[in-house]
Amino acid sequence: MIRIVIAGPRGRMGREAVSLVHQTKHFELVAxxxxxxxGKTLAELDGFPAIEAPIFTDLERCLQTVQADVxxxxxxxxxxxxxxxxxxxxxxxxxxxxxxxxxxxxARLTQIAEERKIxxxxxxNFAIGAILMMKFAQMxxxxxxHVEIIELHHDQKLDAPSGTxxxxxxxxxxxxxxxxxxxxxxxxTMEGARGALYDGMRIHSVRLPGxxxxxxxxxxxxxxxxTIRHDSFNRASFMxxxxxxxxTVMKLETLVYGLEHLIx
Ligand code: NAP
Numbered sequence: 001m002i003r004i005v006i007a008g009p010r011g012r013m014g015r016e017a018v019s020l021v022h023q024t025k026h027f028e029l030v031a032x033x034x035x036x037x038x039g040k041t042l043a044e045l046d047g048f049p050a051i052e053a054p055i056f057t058d059l060e061r062c063l064q065t066v067q068a069d070v071x072x073x074x075x076x077x078x079x080x081x082x083x084x085x086x087x088x089x090x091x092x093x094x095x096x097x098x099x100x101x102x103x104x105x106x107a108r109l110t111q112i113a114e115e116r117k118i119x120x121x122x123x124x125n126f127a128i129g130a131i132l133m134m135k136f137a138q139m140x141x142x143x144x145x146h147v148e149i150i151e152l153h154h155d156q157k158l159d160a161p162s163g164t165x166x167x168x169x170x171x172x173x174x175x176x177x178x179x180x181x182x183x184x185x186x187x188x189t190m191e192g193a194r195g196a197l198y199d200g201m202r203i204h205s206v207r208l209p210g211x212x213x214x215x216x217x218x219x220x221x222x223x224x225x226x227t228i229r230h231d232s233f234n235r236a237s238f239m240x241x242x243x244x245x246x247x248t249v250m251k252l253e254t255l256v257y258g259l260e261h262l263i264x
Contacts, residue, residue, distance in 0.1 A: 001026055002246060005068045005092070007033040007059060007083055008075035009042060012235050013097060017072050018042065020239045022051055027246065029053045031066045033083070059083050063090040070095055070246050081105060088112045088120060093252075095245045096122045097238070099163055101257070110255040119252025123259045124163045126241030130215065131259045133230035134164070137217040138171040140226055144219030145176045148195070152206040152214040160205035161196055164215055167258070169198040172217075176201075212237075 004021050008014040009032040021027045031054050032042055038057040042048040045055075056062035059071070063086070071087040073080045077100025087094040088109065101109075101122055113120045125131065141147055151165040180200035188194055195204035213232040218225060232238070241259055248262055256262055 001028050002250060003028050003030045003067060003069045004246065005029075005031045005033060005059075005062060005066065005071045007071060007073045007079070009034055009048075009055075010045070011074055013074040013238065015047065016235045016239050017074055017242055018048065018051065020243060021072075024243065030068050031056055031062050033057070033059050033062055059086050060090075063087070063092055068092050070249060072096075072242060072246065073098060077101075084109055084120065084122070085112070088116065088118055091116065091118060093118055093249045094120045094122075095242065095249050096120075097124075097126055097242070099124045106255065106257055113255040114253070117253040119249040120255040121245045121249045121252070121259075121262075122255065122257045123241060123245055124167070126238035126245065126259065127213070127230070127232050128241050128244065128259070128263065129230045129237070130164055130213075130232065131241070131263050133215060133217065133228055134168045134171055134260060135263070136228050137168050138175055140217075140219050140228065141172040141176045144221050144226060145179070146181050146220045147172060147176070148181075148202045148204065148218050148220075150204045150206065150216045150218065152208070152211050152216075154211050154213075155207045155209050157207060160207070161203045162205070162213070162215070164213075165203050165205070166198070167260075168215070168217060169201055169203060171260070172201065173199045 021029045037055045040055050042051040042053045070093045073083045073096045077098045080098030084094045151162045195202040216229045218227050
């Protein structure tokens with residue numbers, strides 16, 4: 001049985017995670033960390049019938065009160081960073097879905113995890129299909145160096161390109177000779193028409209209501225194209241990665257950033 005605390009249980013990802021933990025036989029939800037509702041239980045809030053986990057507004061107090069193995073954090077980048085450090089200090093293994101960790105943050109947190117021999121996973125993308133899409137794209141780029149990335153997201157997303165598009169480009173860069181694609185005399189008659197440039201590859205960002213998180217990587221060769229596409233249609237698509245991370249973090253003794261380092 002893995003004892004779990006979830007931070008951010010009322011959020012869209014948090015609600016999915018509560019449901020995942022509740023439905024998984026060898027997972028036990030021992031508490032949640034919310035911004036409000038201290039002293040209540042989840043069962044007293046709308047949408048969590050019969051889930052009796054106590055609510056704390058402070059992670060440190062929570063970890064001083066309940067025995068936990070894993071913290072799943074699905075809050076905000078700033079809170080996620082703070083919670084990761086506290087969890088490690090209390091010997092609780094963090095599984096974190098927020099972004100915004102700098103190289104310095106990762107180095108510091110890795111050092112704490114290794115000193116204490118505690119596993120930690122920070123996963124900017126929990127969708128296993130998206131991780132495979134990136135890996136397949138890296139494989140294909142060895143044979144098809146002409147590539148364009150089109151990422152498509154809901155119109156409330158603030159950053160462009162997406163972290164997944166950038167990560168895909170970085171993985172491709174590791175195996176693709178550096179060169180600028182397209183005609184050497186190519187000229188944009190309207191700014192942005194050819195998308196963002198990363199090491200000679202183009203990345204295009206589409207933002208529309210109705211979309212969730214999607215990406216296509218299109219490779220072109222003589223007389224053929226190859227398209228690798230992944231679609232997340234809802235937040236449930238991230239939960240197999242959360243489950244995998246909770247199970248895997250129990251066996252780690254360091255911090256791993258990105259599920260691509262764990263999926264063979
Ligand atoms: P959301 O619906 O806005 O949920 C975030 C939740 O965090 C809210 O309920 C918020 O509470 C809560 N929160 C904020 N500060 C808190 C604190 N100090 N303690 C406890 N809870 C706190 O966002 P979402 O779509 O679920 O996404 C959550 C996070 O996961 C975001 O950082 C997002 O970028 C990330 N994400 C990751 C993946 C992945 O695959 N890794 C996929 C999707 C999203 P209030 O309602 O009171 O503000």
